[in-house]
Amino acid sequence: MATQPIEQENPLREGTRLEAATEPCTVVIFGASGDLTRRKLMPALYNLMHEQRLPSSFAVIGVARREKTDESFRDEMQQAIAEFSRTKIDQSVWDSFARKIYYLRGDFNDAGTYSQLQLALARCEQRHGTLGNCIYYLSTPPETYDEIIEGLGRVGLHRPDEKRKGWKRIVIEKPFGHDLATARQLNARVATVFEESQVYRIDHYLGKETVQNISVFRFANGMFEPIWNHKYIDHVQISAAEEVAVGSRAGYYDTTGALRDMIQNHMLQVFALIAMEPPVAFDADTVRDEKHKVFRAIRQIQPAEVARYTVRAQYAAGSVAGKKISGYLEEPGVNPKSTTETFAAIKFFVDNWRWAGVPFYIRTGKALARRITEVVIQFRKPPQILFDEKSAGTIDPNLLVLRIQPDEGISIKSEVKLPGQRVRIRPVTMDFRYGTSFGVEIAEAYERLILDCMLGDSTLFTRRDGLEKTWEFVDKILDGWRQQDLKKLPQYEAGTWGPVEAQELMKRDGRQWRRQ
Ligand code: BG6
Numbered sequence: 001m002a003t004q005p006i007e008q009e010n011p012l013r014e015g016t017r018l019e020a021a022t023e024p025c026t027v028v029i030f031g032a033s034g035d036l037t038r039r040k041l042m043p044a045l046y047n048l049m050h051e052q053r054l055p056s057s058f059a060v061i062g063v064a065r066r067e068k069t070d071e072s073f074r075d076e077m078q079q080a081i082a083e084f085s086r087t088k089i090d091q092s093v094w095d096s097f098a099r100k101i102y103y104l105r106g107d108f109n110d111a112g113t114y115s116q117l118q119l120a121l122a123r124c125e126q127r128h129g130t131l132g133n134c135i136y137y138l139s140t141p142p143e144t145y146d147e148i149i150e151g152l153g154r155v156g157l158h159r160p161d162e163k164r165k166g167w168k169r170i171v172i173e174k175p176f177g178h179d180l181a182t183a184r185q186l187n188a189r190v191a192t193v194f195e196e197s198q199v200y201r202i203d204h205y206l207g208k209e210t211v212q213n214i215s216v217f218r219f220a221n222g223m224f225e226p227i228w229n230h231k232y233i234d235h236v237q238i239s240a241a242e243e244v245a246v247g248s249r250a251g252y253y254d255t256t257g258a259l260r261d262m263i264q265n266h267m268l269q270v271f272a273l274i275a276m277e278p279p280v281a282f283d284a285d286t287v288r289d290e291k292h293k294v295f296r297a298i299r300q301i302q303p304a305e306v307a308r309y310t311v312r313a314q315y316a317a318g319s320v321a322g323k324k325i326s327g328y329l330e331e332p333g334v335n336p337k338s339t340t341e342t343f344a345a346i347k348f349f350v351d352n353w354r355w356a357g358v359p360f361y362i363r364t365g366k367a368l369a370r371r372i373t374e375v376v377i378q379f380r381k382p383p384q385i386l387f388d389e390k391s392a393g394t395i396d397p398n399l400l401v402l403r404i405q406p407d408e409g410i411s412i413k414s415e416v417k418l419p420g421q422r423v424r425i426r427p428v429t430m431d432f433r434y435g436t437s438f439g440v441e442i443a444e445a446y447e448r449l450i451l452d453c454m455l456g457d458s459t460l461f462t463r464r465d466g467l468e469k470t471w472e473f474v475d476k477i478l479d480g481w482r483q484q485d486l487k488k489l490p491q492y493e494a495g496t497w498g499p500v501e502a503q504e505l506m507k508r509d510g511r512q513w514r515r516q
Helices: 011-015 035-050 072-083 091-098 111-126 143-152 179-193 208-219 248-253 257-275 284-297 305-311 434-438 447-455 463-486 500-507
Strands: 025-032 056-063 101-105 134-137 168-172 199-201 233-242 310-316 318-320 323-325 345-347 360-363 372-380 400-404 409-417 425-435 491-493
Touching: 011 134, 025 035, 025 111, 035 056, 035 072, 035 091, 035 447, 056 111, 072 091, 072 101, 072 179, 101 111, 134 143, 134 447, 143 168, 143 179, 143 257, 199 305, 199 323, 199 463, 208 500, 233 257, 257 284, 257 310, 257 345, 257 360, 257 372, 257 463, 305 310, 305 345, 305 463, 310 318, 310 372, 310 463, 310 500, 345 500, 360 500, 409 500
Parallel strands: 025 056, 025 134, 056 101, 134 168, 168 199, 233 360, 310 491
Antiparallel strands: 233 372, 310 345, 318 323, 345 360, 372 400, 400 409, 409 425
16 A cells, blocks of 8 residues: 655645755865765755755865866866766856855865965955855865864864854764774864864764654654554664675775774664654754763673674675676775675664663675665564464564665555455555655755755764764774684675675574565
8 A cells, every 4th residue: 555645735845845054154175076075065065056055155165185276176076966966967057056166275284275275265255255154074084184173273264253253164074983992082183173063973874864754753653652662662673785895995995894884873873763762852962962862772782792793794706786796805905804894783782761672683784685775663463362373374563664765765564354255364565655755856965964064953963972972882893803803704695685694693583684
């Protein structure tokens, strides 16, 4: 049974709109010649302009080491937007967007770069009326974060402009630290220059429409919250499966691995939205207080327990979507003796009243069978007593599936009577799809998050305390893995759902992944 779109005058269409930023500002992108700028940031800014959500007084300054002129940078960005923007490129929008784009060549460790930046910002102010409001976007390798933060601080570019009350905000990309110690160090470093209220630690999963919907689904419906606890829920599975292999990112990935790359941030953020208590308000601090509380309640997996609660593996040669893929250890740029995991699964508990005894299973991996990110809430099975198993069939548990991507939507699996004289029980699925129900294209996560930063709303960004808590949890697992000192990781064939060990993790508990 599919849900009907509620069309009428289409109030939903209105509701799916993002707000518009009205305060003038300049966005300074450090790392302007990088991949993220081309694929995500510039297309996001362009789309915001296309949809008239940018302030009229606006400018972008790209900063990077390579030699470029404003013109050549604009040309590159035009190509990037034509390739990666969801709305493609409209010449008249591009023409006015292009006039707001500038390039500044500079080394991040050179004090001169920041005095040049001061001048460039002053020029933008004159030409575009940006009034001293400024977002610094760190889209650079994390090794450069320290020098950029220091550079900005040294010339006072971090300070709100006293005369015109211009605000300054800093957006910091992941990876935010490599472990707990480095995440703490970076937080401390940031805090020597910026106030916490100026800091926007970005996790692009939080900008996904379907991730934001988790809270609305939980707290705007009367029927789910009363059963959202250990009395009715058997377990929760969160999967983020990717078809892509490591590709050209071996340099980064081989020193990172799936646990740091996906679980510490994206997946634990999704977990927090599923597991947190209802906040008393939907503002940045209240929501993040609740997330922090649930992170604190996660039962730590001690290093000695990793064999029982975690699985890690690497993809071996295989094929994904009909394309042959070589094994991780044969990928260019990967150490042939690498023990970096391209797949990780963990089982853990949350020690609070709501979730007592309910296991959470999280898994993620590269080169898997299909790209799919979803949350599965499996409810407890009712007793079979009334229906004879042999003639009526087994009663399956109800499942609530929140599909984060692709094919964004929600489905509920329940049991019904098969038409006919005899009682025979079969599962059916009630399905809601964003695509067909709303008929609008969903904005990219980066559009939403950049706009929120312009609006000064940090609800969808991670806070220092929460970030450190997630690292604490992950750090213990990393310790345990180090102590195991495996010379070779279990392998899974590319194009499958991962290693058998991940299935075992569930099977031991009499459960299974929804897709395997
Ligand atoms: C990034 C990871 O943060 O998220 C990548 O570094 C991963 O390895 C990506 O592929 C997944 O994002 P999405 O939006 O495609 O699910």
